[in-house]
Amino acid sequence: MYKDVLWLHRISRVLLVAVALVTVNTAIAGPLLYDVRYNPLLKGETELQLVFDEELTLEPKVQVFNSPARIEMFFDTAELEVGLNDVAVNQAGISNVTNVLTDSGLKVTVNLDRLKIYETEVHNNLVSIRVSDNPLTESENEDVVMDSGDVSGNYINRIQSIDFRRGEKGEAKVLVFLQDTQAAIEVHESGGKIYADFHHTDILDDLLYELDVLDFGTVVSNIETFKEDGLSRVVIEPNAQFTFTYQQIDNILTLTVEKDETQNAYLDGGVEYQGRPMTLNFQDISVRAALQIIAGYNDFNLVTSDSVTGNITLRLDGVPWDQALDVVLRIKGLDKRMDGSILMVAPAEELAAREAKDLKAKQQVEDLEPLYSEYIRLNYAKAENFADLLKTDRNSIITARGSVSVDQRTNTLLVKDTVKSIENIRRMIETLDIPVQQVVIESRMVTVRDNVTEDLGVRWGFSDQGSSVGISGSLEGAEGIYNATSTSNAPSISDRLNVNLPISNPAASIGLHIAKLANGTLIDLELSALEEENKGEIIASPRIIAANQQKARIEQGTEIPYTESASSGATTVSFKKAVLSLEVTPHITPDNKVILDLIITQDTRGDTVQT
Template sequence: MDLPGVANGLGKSVVDINQGNLRSVAVATAGDRTRLVLNLRQPSNYRVELQGKALVVVLDNASAPALATSGDATHFAKPQNDNPLPVRDIDFRRGPDGTGRVVVSLASTQVGVDIRQQGQSLVVEFLRSSLPDTLRRRLDVADFGTPVQSIASFQTGDRVRLVVEPKGAWEHSAYQNDNQFVLEVKPLKADPNKLVQGPGYSGEKLSLNFQNIEVRALLQVIADFTNFNVVTSDTVTGSVTLRLKDVPWDQALDIIMQSKGLGVRKNGNVLWIAPKDELAAKEQLDLEARKKLAELEPLRTQSFQLNYTKADEVAKGLSGQSTSGGSSSGSGGNSNASSSSNSSSGAGNQTQRMLSPRGSVIFETRTNQLFVTDIPSKLEEIQALIAKIDIPVRQVLIEARIVEADDKFGRTLGVKLGGADLRGNAGGIPGYSVAGGNYVQIGSNYANLGRQLSGTAGAVNITDGSTQLVNLPAATLNGQSAASLALSLFSPTANRLLNLELSALEADGKGKIISSPRVITADQGKAIIEQGEEIPYQVASSSGATSIQFKKASLKLEVTPQITPEGSVIMDLDVAKDSRGTDTIGGPAINTKHAKTQVLVENGGTVVIGGIFTQEERTDVNKVPLLGDIPVLGHLFRNTSKVTNKTELLIFITPKIVTERGAAR
């Protein structure tokens, strides 16, 4: 309310009321008029009456307080279902940059969703929905390192209500993918010069309507409204005309600053307002003064005891040297602030110094201590740096499981067929008569025929191989000989023989080899664990002398883990499973199974980094031409071998971040 021709005789610009809906009254004078601004807790209807010399303002009763604290609901999706649909699952996950994600699995895309901010909480309501008893709970998710501290879910009428409790400065967004609704709460980094933390402008809204009001008076009005202490430079002059309605006060101040080329610096609850050039000049003078002070300020020496970090590495970092540089003498070393080491342009190992040009550092490796001489402000910076880097390195336990399975099956069939005619040994005529008084004798080879026709007693031994017409026995499998069955057909005088030997072998084998190496190592530290044997073999030199050399056949796990900020583990893996093979003239052969890769696995999760499956099927047939192809009887003139081998290799990796409690155990 503007009162023309009235001055402020109260002696103050703000009158605190704090009764009912009225919080305070701000009094501002501009020219020949005075403006009264009534700061209400919430919107209200009013009427103004003039009773004599008194101006009476009557405020109607405000609405219920609960309505004021509840923000307007955002209708994310309208309900399209007639009957209540169940909520299937409620989960929480950590996203990139510390984002908290509340993931709700719905039964259908027809479920309506309302979102509103109630105080510091986010309330999500799923319309015409039901919540199973197993999901009516409160999740404490503060350990995930996101703004979300807890999630509560419960049933209210025909709605499922989800109350998300964030902390600090944050902003939220929501989206839905098929039946999955996701609410994201992202942290906001605080800006020390921002008047009100949060996304965009979020200060309390006000309305301003002034014509040709002095900038200094307008700033005083905003200061009274916000309860900030304002320091205005003497160079702030001029007037401004503006009309703002329901605008956040921080946005209104920003508009005034931009229109007049002013800048603002915030220090606690004090705002310093001056022209931008003046602020820049003042800051430049402060920097130059601090620089001169650093050149004249007395030096101090402070010792730092390091627990987990090597003192020499920290000293080289403070003095701008690489970890491979620096000097040491005995158990300690010195890194000073000489101008040559600080301005050398040819040294590739020079990095940015943290010490001042006058500072120096000495390290003692025996006690792992640092002795830093520098100005007090630099000592405080170094102390803060050491507090951040001198911390225990987290450790990771890597468990590997190498599973080798094989399934072997083999079957082989064979036959031996032989015959002998021994009538020549008894004075008879061997062989069989043909036309013209000729005879035909059958034998396995010339030697066998000659002995049968010689008529010499004992010339033919029916047990040796010379009597065999077909010699195709079953082959051995896995070093085992085949079983055999022999039949012999002979004449009554036992001077003509026909021998038959059948052999068969079937082998079936299954095996499994499980190797489980495990190793623990520090974050980003390489670890190697190896077990096996070194096989010796002889090698001849050019001079003829022999020497002994060795080949490794071992199980080896080499890993370099890296713990991510969100708690997962990135691993550079090199897994090898070697075994001794067959012996050759040049030395033993090595059967190698090797996998090298990089994987990302969540803490405690298991991943299969590799698998090799081989299947070998082999069928061999050895036969007598033509005779071996005769149906049924052809089996007497051939042998058959069938082998099926299956092998499978799987490598499982499970990383586990070792906590302090787990390390103590």
């Protein structure tokens, strides 16, 4: 009897604990997603319906990604019905809907073939997602896009303002304020910069600027905005190693950039993963099972080597499947190869050894492969140039057993090699044996000498005779004037000049005997002027045809002989060119413009120097 009472007491304790656990679970459990429906609508739209078992009290957080195109919705404290992880749709560009439970709640992902216009609405226990498969045109946007305000044309949203702030811990915060909550935002790192791409989003012209934020003392030094075809881009330039996170709450995108103090050089941050996101949370699972889950998520066939062993613990939330696969392989020293839809996994050393063995076997087959002869006639290029290209020591196209010769008369290549090598040679000739662009260059070279000489001369004289004085241009003239009894025996004109500044060899002059006064006064004046111009022109107009990237030269002149003495005492006659030459190398750009490299010379014979 005592044992029965004790047994009943233990059962009651277990029942009480079970009831308590059920009560606690009921208290903390959120709405349960138990069905996903889809219905085609008019105008190329499809409506997805997420059905919960109770009314939703909070709006879901929605994020849109462009690569791969998807819409992600987050429901806090929500639950998921068993067996509802993946729902195939295949309607209006919607491939499927995946539902994953995370630590913070439920994540619903709508996978698309491309970015689309959408609208979400929550009504009681039903979440409706209307997705349009129509292209983004102005007329269709007016019918599909809801509550878009002034947004029109090919845009579903608009950037209204951009703000920069310094956080409490010195981090940089870039805030982008959107007009609406609908936004397809893709944030990625490339070349040491952060690119935030807002697809099908307009931006005000006043916001297209470059902002220097170095004075804020953060890891970010510059912010620049761009507007391209249907894309608004915000480029953030850090000045040190960095890490970044971003989130969209309502119509505000907040991008936080912090200095990376623990950068691990082992990780290759340059790899961009494009796979669909997946969540893995396993404790001490075998590597084979983890690989099987990843392969099944992508409908791959999996082949693993017998050397793949061991266990692994995974906790990955929303990670692209290809990144998750690389992490598993890297930790276990494995590598992969893809052959169509077959995923082969083995240790890296084993795969490398197998490939080396395959290459060695392939090389042995090539060494035993029969040789064939082929005659290939060229149309535009010279056969000997192609032969030199084929026979280069580095990266030779022909095999070690192959040979190539040239028939210059017919411009033909005579090739003897394997079938594969001959096919490669033919492919190369089809690519390179094409007409080369040519350009006709007409130039005019002018040499002008302009020597102008201008001279101006004047001669004038004043002669006068007084009772005791004589005035003239010289002592002889003054004496002659003083002793002269009349103007007939006055001194010569050269002796009567007070100013005698003539020019040599004047071209023309004018002389005036201005006055012969009664009292014996004489005034003489002569003006002379010379203007001499010596102009000479040497004009050359060469015309030359040059091929693209090929040097062409034209010259005209003489060769000047000169003697050279050798150390033995013998002399030889050499020639030096004295020519007017034009050397040109054209570069024809794809838009039919020409870049020219010009070298012009005009040589003349100098003075003879005795040595």
